[in-house]
Amino acid sequence: MKNYDRTFKMNAVKLSYKRGKGQIASIERELGITASCLYRWRQDFEKFGAGSFCGTGYLKLTLDQSTITNLEKKVKDSELTLEILKRGSKHVALGKIMTKDFIEDNKNKFSILKMCSALGVSRTTYYRRKKQELSNTEIRINILKEEITSIFYEFKQICGCRKIAKELEKRGFKITDSHVASYMKVLGLYRKAKRKYKATTDSLHNHYVFPNVLNREFKVTDPSQVWVSDITYIQTMRGFLYLTIIMDLFDRKIIGWSLSDTMSTKATTLPAWEMAVNNRKITKELIFHSDRGTQYANKIFTKSLDSYKYVRRSMSRKQNHNDNAVSESFFSIFKRELIHRDKLLSRKQLRIEVYEYIENWYNKKRRHGFLGYKTIEEFDRINKLS
Incomplete structure (x- = not known):
């Protein structure tokens, strides 16, 4: 019997309420679930609300029961804090050393974190006060x-x-x-491992093909000197989404991207290009490098790039992914850091996650070895780009 996670069940139930009872059968077919599943899930949701589908080993609680349980936890926590204050407040009044002694004497009764929090003492201060025992x-x-x-x-x-x-x-x-x-x-801290993924390039065509002008010269001295682009696929709970990116090799920033339901040019490369030219101006010759995929080698996309007089096209050679190694490297990092998880996401949730990853993590907070372990924002400030 197939297992469904809590998010899937909750979304299925909400979808059934949104569409109405007359659409139950179509929803079941659409989600690939049995006729009785949705009926049971709806019954469970009507009884327990947000406490539904909690999984084995957990109690199902109604909204009232959940509220009572949370209140009981808060009361218990407040009682614990009060007990620590009753026992320890006089030690706090006598100074930091006495406070440290109280924490040491009671660490088998209460957690050090809880005592520090209740008594208003930072853990750093506590460890410093232990210098009789710690160097x-x-x-x-x-x-x-x-x-x-x-x-x-x-x-x-x-x-x-x-x-x-x-x-x-x-x-x-x-x-x-x-x-x-x-x-x-x-x-015991080990970072997530890399995984292999398949390419999406279809270069078996006779469209607009350009020579490899870039020739693996991935280090540049100015912004908008070389932009590289590529496309990858991402599996979701319902099919695939396709991520197109355009990166400026100067600071490795993703200046244009698109997440689409199809592989058409209008859904992939064109919107990514439009975002890129809005984010960065082209004031001198720009090399735009990509693979030979049909999304890059067609008339519509070629015409769009030709409308900019400074743009010079460059394409990887057939079956040679190293010609676009920086884009390939980005997707490897992207999939390791975001996509490879224990469960698939819905399309809506994935769109949110991809936005957060590119705009708020990769382009702002992530440290890049190529940039001397600076963030892109730090690198751009030094080079007066932001």
Whole structure:
């Protein structure tokens, strides 16, 4: 029997209410579920609302029951905080050393994090006050481990030791890549692995083909000197979406992109090109490099690029992905950091995730080895592009 996750069930039920009872059968066919599934899910949702489809090992709670449970948790948490304050407030009044002693004496009864929070003491202060037991080096190591763990999860579990070391350096720590690697191993922090994916290029045609002018010269000295472009596919809960990107090789920024339901030129390369020329001006000769896919080698797209007098076309040679290696590298990073998860997303959710990844993560916060482990925003500020 096929298992469906909570998001799928919830979306199916909401869709059935939106379309009405008369469309139940068509919804079941559309989603590929049995006739009884949607009926059971609707019954479950009507009874438990937001508490529906919680999975095995969890109690199903009605809205009222869920509210009561949350209130009980808050009451219990408040009682715990009050008990810590009753026992520890007099120690706080006597100074930081006495506060440290209280936390040490009660760490088997309450968590250190909870005591620090209740008593208004930072964990850094607590560790510093423990210098009778911990050396300055030990305190520094504890703080470093916390910072490394924080950065690892803040940056989506995809940063290796080198990028984490650069981020630590920005935050005021001096540490080598090898030391970060050692701490990550001790902490059990391993970044997500790369996976292979298939190409989407169809170069078996007789359309507009151009020579490989770029010739793998991927380092440029100015913005809008070379733009590279490529297309990849992404699987969703219902079929595929196609991501087209245009990157400026100067700062590796994605200046144009499109996420489409089809592989047509009007849905892929044209909107990506229009976004790119709106984001960056073309004031001198620009090499636009791509593969020989039909989305790039057709009359419509060629005519659009020809309308800009400074644009010079360049295409990869047949069956030679290394001619467009930077675009291929971006998709490899993109799929490792965003797409390869345990479950497929809906098309709507994927569109949101792709926007967040490109505009708010890749173009702003991600540190790039090619840029000396600066973010694109930091690199552009140095080069007076932003």
